[in-house]
Amino acid sequence: MIETLGAYDEALDRRPDEIVEARRNGNKVVGIFCCYTPVEIVHALGLIPVRLGWGGDDSLAEDGIEYITNIQCPYVRQTIGVFKEGKNPYAVNTDLVAISAVCLQEYRMVEVLKYYFGKETLTLSVPKNFYLPEGQEFFLKELESFTGKLEIIAGRKLDQGQLRKSVALYAEIRKKTAELYEFLLLDNSPIRWGQILKVIHAGFYLAPETHLSLLKKLNQELKAKPVSDKVKSIVKVRLLLAGSIIAPGNTKIIDVLEGLGVTVVADDICTGQRTFAGLVVKEPTLAGLAKAYLDRTPCAAQLYPTQETDKRLINLFDLIDRHRADAVLYHTIRFCDPYTFRVEENKALLDAREIPFLQLHTDYGVNDIGQLQTRIQALVEIIKRKKKEAAHVGSQAAV
Amino acid sequence: MSQLNEGKLYFAGVDIGSNAAKSVILADDRIIGQAIVPTKADVEKSGVTALTAALESAGISRDDLSYTVATGYGRISASYADEVITEITCHAKGAHYFFPNARAIIDIGGQDSKAIKLDSNGNVVDFVMNDKCAAGTGKFLEVIARALEVSIDDLSRKTLAGDYACPINSTCAVFAESEVISLLASGEKEENIAKGLHYAVAKRVASLFSRIGSNGGDRVFTGGVAKNVGLRSALEEVLGSTLLVSPVDPQLNGAVGAAILARSNKLEELEEVDD
Numbered sequence: 001m002i003e004t005l006g007a008y009d010e011a012l013d014r015r016p017d018e019i020v021e022a023r024r025n026g027n028k029v030v031g032i033f034c035c036y037t038p039v040e041i042v043h044a045l046g047l048i049p050v051r052l053g054w055g056g057d058d059s060l061a062e063d064g065i066e067y068i069t070n071i072q073c074p075y076v077r078q079t080i081g082v083f084k085e086g087k088n089p090y091a092v093n094t095d096l097v098a099i100s101a102v103c104l105q106e107y108r109m110v111e112v113l114k115y116y117f118g119k120e121t122l123t124l125s126v127p128k129n130f131y132l133p134e135g136q137e138f139f140l141k142e143l144e145s146f147t148g149k150l151e152i153i154a155g156r157k158l159d160q161g162q163l164r165k166s167v168a169l170y171a172e173i174r175k176k177t178a179e180l181y182e183f184l185l186l187d188n189s190p191i192r193w194g195q196i197l198k199v200i201h202a203g204f205y206l207a208p209e210t211h212l213s214l215l216k217k218l219n220q221e222l223k224a225k226p227v228s229d230k231v232k233s234i235v236k237v238r239l240l241l242a243g244s245i246i247a248p249g250n251t252k253i254i255d256v257l258e259g260l261g262v263t264v265v266a267d268d269i270c271t272g273q274r275t276f277a278g279l280v281v282k283e284p285t286l287a288g289l290a291k292a293y294l295d296r297t298p299c300a301a302q303l304y305p306t307q308e309t310d311k312r313l314i315n316l317f318d319l320i321d322r323h324r325a326d327a328v329l330y331h332t333i334r335f336c337d338p339y340t341f342r343v344e345e346n347k348a349l350l351d352a353r354e355i356p357f358l359q360l361h362t363d364y365g366v367n368d369i370g371q372l373q374t375r376i377q378a379l380v381e382i383i384k385r386k387k388k389e390a391a392h393v394g395s396q397a398a399v
Numbered sequence: 400m401s402q403l404n405e406g407k408l409y410f411a412g413v414d415i416g417s418n419a420a421k422s423v424i425l426a427d428d429r430i431i432g433q434a435i436v437p438t439k440a441d442v443e444k445s446g447v448t449a450l451t452a453a454l455e456s457a458g459i460s461r462d463d464l465s466y467t468v469a470t471g472y473g474r475i476s477a478s479y480a481d482e483v484i485t486e487i488t489c490h491a492k493g494a495h496y497f498f499p500n501a502r503a504i505i506d507i508g509g510q511d512s513k514a515i516k517l518d519s520n521g522n523v524v525d526f527v528m529n530d531k532c533a534a535g536t537g538k539f540l541e542v543i544a545r546a547l548e549v550s551i552d553d554l555s556r557k558t559l560a561g562d563y564a565c566p567i568n569s570t571c572a573v574f575a576e577s578e579v580i581s582l583l584a585s586g587e588k589e590e591n592i593a594k595g596l597h598y599a600v601a602k603r604v605a606s607l608f609s610r611i612g613s614n615g616g617d618r619v620f621t622g623g624v625a626k627n628v629g630l631r632s633a634l635e636e637v638l639g640s641t642l643l644v645s646p647v648d649p650q651l652n653g654a655v656g657a658a659i660l661a662r663s664n665k666l667e668e669l670e671e672v673d674d
Contacts, residue, residue: 374528378488
């Protein structure tokens with residue numbers, strides 16, 4: 001029982017009313033898509049940032065087919081379905097939709113929100129040559145233009161002092177989130193990966209000050225928990241989950257993994273560990289933000305010219321080493337091309353390091369749960385056998 | 400005296416697939432009983448029915464069993480089993496039992512197909528499974544046989560009588576059915592359509608093989624569809640290699656592997672107790 005998780009639930013219950021009240025008082029809500037959109041600027045302008053996007057509901061994803069085809073990403077389809085349904089408080093109360101144009105499908109989704117639902121939208125172009133000086137120069141100009149348009153919405157100019165405070169606030173949130181993931185390094189972590197993901201997703205909606213305060217409390221509570229010294233006789237398998245977005249509401253993979261008793265010790269997804277991975281704002285200015293956001297561990301839609309320089313791969317191998325992952329589960333949502341394109345490359349690179357790799361290609365339907373269970377369980381059986389054999393060889397060598 | 404020295408031990412493997420529940424009984428490491436029954440809505444009961452029939456054919460009772468392993472998609476409803484293990488691991492052990500030099504398996508069952516790479520001890524090294532649709536599975540062949548109004552066996556035999564493999568563009572059960580009906584309407588021979596269908600499935604399944612890569616050794620064809628001589632012949636041609644099929648019914652391969660794992664896991668447990 002983790003008490004602070006209950007406090008998160010209560011804060012989330014209160015949040016829609018807080019947002020409605022804030023809007024009544026003249027505040028505006030900016031719904032953000034994609035982690036390349038600098039939330040610090042939105043916050044520093046006195047706007048209320050919420051990160052949008054939902055998953056896990058096949059019925060809402062079906063609703064999206066009215067606007068895009070059924071051979072497009074179910075996350076994008078569902079998010080359109082949520083706006084169509086008009087019940088989600090964060091979708092309903094969004095005054096402006098801001099997106100960084102990284103994924104083409106998400107970009108099209110925002111166009112749909114504009115054309116069919118009359119949402120005001122703002123696009124931040126993210127260069128594909130982000131690792132070159134000209135790409136960074138372009139992005140800074142984009143960010144200046146983006147900020148100028150946000151200033152009109154906010155009715156005020158960006159204050160450097162306020163930007164410094166917002167940068168510091170979000171830096172602290174990222175630091176505390178990273179600390180939360182450190183618990184997964186332990187053999188008997190007091191918190192499960194699925195619970196951490198829920199905390200991060202709560203932060204998409206809560207006021208950042210509330211989220212930070214709860215994060216601090218959560219870390220303190222977990223640190224104070226007595227560490228179980230009971231050594232379990234069963235062989236534990238430690239898995240890393242990488243790949244496509246797991247948006248709020250999409251608990252399918254988490255449920256399957258937890259149902260099988262599998263331990264996830266790290267992730268490489270944009271709604272999890274990659275919300276903070278490699279994102280360090282060294283200078284609280286637009287130039288500092290432009291550099292930090294382009295230098296972050298990238299989305300698979302942002303390609304490095306060589307594998308050696310690809311920070312996503314470097315981050316993946318670093319996570320495997322640091323979190324002692326036995327294997328990589330590579331989750332791809334149907335029609336999510338950026339991550340599906342990378343399957344064979346990732347498998348080959350991991351094979352070369354003798355790290356088992358398993359792709360889980362799925363959507364929000366439930367009819368493949370049995371297949372997913374079989375695949376994951378078979379991978380676990382392979383790893384357990386190898387670990388037992390290694391332990392046996394070790395004990396014989398000791399004799 | 401420990402159980403290890405008490406004499407003959409009996410082990411059971413039960414493989415509950417989407418179409419059939421299979422069971423195999425081992426006396427030490429020798430197969431003494433087997434059964435295949437249809438899987439019905441009550442999955443747990445189907446497993447018990449298969450196990451009971453296999454016990455009857457072996458002439459022993461459930462009380463004689465030292466250990467039972469359940470596998471297949473119905474393994475989650477197998478309260479009678481001591482352990483559940485995936486069909487991927489079981490198929491590897493089953494193929495290794497019959498063919499110690501087996502290094503790769505193609506398994507085609509009622510609802511999925513898999514390619515499994517194994518080591519010299521029958522352990523799984525890597526595997527891939529088909530997507531969640533029925534393309535390239537026993538279900539696909541069933542749908543097509545129905546469209547052609549023939550039995551699965553006849554569909555298989557017709558393949559061997561075909562002049563050429565009529566191109567079939569879709570391995571989706573739904574689209575292929577309408578494609579087959581169009582071909583029939585245009586006057587194409589059933590034998591050529593059957594051959595084309597089996598080649599379409601063979602190509603799809605062969606792509607699974609290419610994804611796991613080769614590590615030499617024998618290739619084994621398991622699962623209920625391994626009884627289909629037409630598909631086996633098409634697969635051998637597409638792969639350019641011989642496929643071995645177990646001397647007992649290949650549909651039992653998963654249950655054989657489950658029984659072998661029941662034996663090895665029980666013996667390991669007993670040895671630990673003895674130590």
